[in-house]
Amino acid sequence: MSNKKFPLSWTTLTAAIAGLVICISATFILVAARGSTAQSANLGGRRVAAPQTKPAKRDHGESVEMVQITVRPTGFEPAEIEYPSKPFLLAVDNQSGLENLDLELMEQDSNGNSHSRIRDLKMSLKAMSKREMTSLKPGLYALREANHPEWSCLIKISEQ
Secondary structure (H helix, E strand, O other): OOOOOOOOOHHHHHHHHHHHHHHHHHHHHHHHHHHHOOOEEEEOOEEEEOOEEEEEEOOOOOEEEEEEEEEEOOEEEOOEEEEEOOOEEEEEEEOOOOOEEEEEEEEEOOOOOEEEEEEEEEEEOOOOEEEEEEOOOOEEEEEEEOOEEEEEEEEEEEOO
């Protein structure tokens, strides 16, 4: 065996260090992205998700959570949310590609029949998101788009 030494140039050493830094950075990005996704399950063909909640501040400094719902070309994401009966900031983002959305928050009975409209949320393409403080009593609700009856997000409000 020979004791042949391989000369390392500064260019080779710099390239090796840069490659190592890129690999470590990519690993951190993947781990962070994987940890930030909402927990979800597929039950009966519907995606049921724990709401993506983020702390938000009310006018008088009290902290509330923001519940995130996204409207896509295929409907609402998530399709179902469970949340306790306490005030929250309802955040709806329009990524549907439609210029106007006519959203209705409807109270439902246990059979899924809508009874009364709780709130209307009008959105235009200029306003890509809507944020509104919401407080609902325990029960079932549906967020719907009036012109797309097949789009629905079931909201289950439980006792605290």
